[in-house]
Amino acid sequence: MSDLSSLSAAITSLEQGDVILYPTEAVYGLGCDPDNQQAVERLLSIKQRPVEKGLILIADNYGQLLKYVDDAKLPMDKRADIFSSWPGALTWVMPAAKSTPKWLTGQFDTIAVRVTNHPTVKRLCQQFGKPLVSxxxxxxxxxxxxxxxxxxxxxxxxVSFYVDEPLGGNTQPSTIKDAMTGNVFRG
Structure with missing residues (x-):
């Protein structure tokens, strides 16, 4: 995806509601437009994953996640831990905004989010203008x-488009932590 035409093709697939495959910090990810219910349902069907489990959003910056996160519920004393860990391979489970669709949160009132440091994903999110389901x-x-x-x-x-670029070099998928308690869901 190092050339602009490949990036453009991946973005076109996302805009059309398709599912793409792309490298992340440790593993390949399946992704789509988080605001497109049909795209998310297609991704869940491909993966054979129940919607109740919820999904992770991966972004270029925290601003891209504000639509999905209830930022006002994040205590000030937790923000330093969260923001000092980004960009990086740490996913935080945060209170979801009331408008965040259930096809993203599943059975929860929270949303799992990450600001990545993977250059390919950063470029995808920058060009797409929002986070990806990951x-x-x-x-x-x-x-x-x-x-x-x-x-x-x-x-x-x-999968409509395969982004053929290297993984980030981490040996384990991102750690997932609860932003409110610090509890580790996946280490």
Whole structure:
């Protein structure tokens, strides 16, 4: 995706409500437009993931996440931990804005969000102008794909665009922490 035409093709896929595959800090992710219910439902169907589990949003900056997060509910004493960890591979579960759709939050009144430091994802979010849904590229309960070839074999035409750029080098998916309590959901 190092050239502009590839970036443009990935953005076009997102704008059309399609699902793309892209590299993140540690694993390949499946992503789509978080505001497009049909796109999110398609992603959940591809992954065989129940909507009740909720999804992660990945962004270039915190401003892109403000539409989905109830920022007023974040205590001042928690903000330093959150904002000092970004950009990076730390996902925070925060209070969701009342307007955040259930197809993103699932059964929860929270939303999992991350400001990434992965250059490819940053460029995608900058060009798209908002965050992406970000979930590991695998069928629920199975191992994550480790290459573009493996992803294409597993997902074929279900994924409209494959962003063929390197992973970020982390060995584990992002840590997920509760912004209110600090409890670790995934370490």
């Amino acid at each position: 979930t590991s590229a695998n069928l629920t309960g199975q191992a994550t794909v480790t290459s573009i070839v493996e992803a294409q074999q597993q997902f074929a035409e279900q």
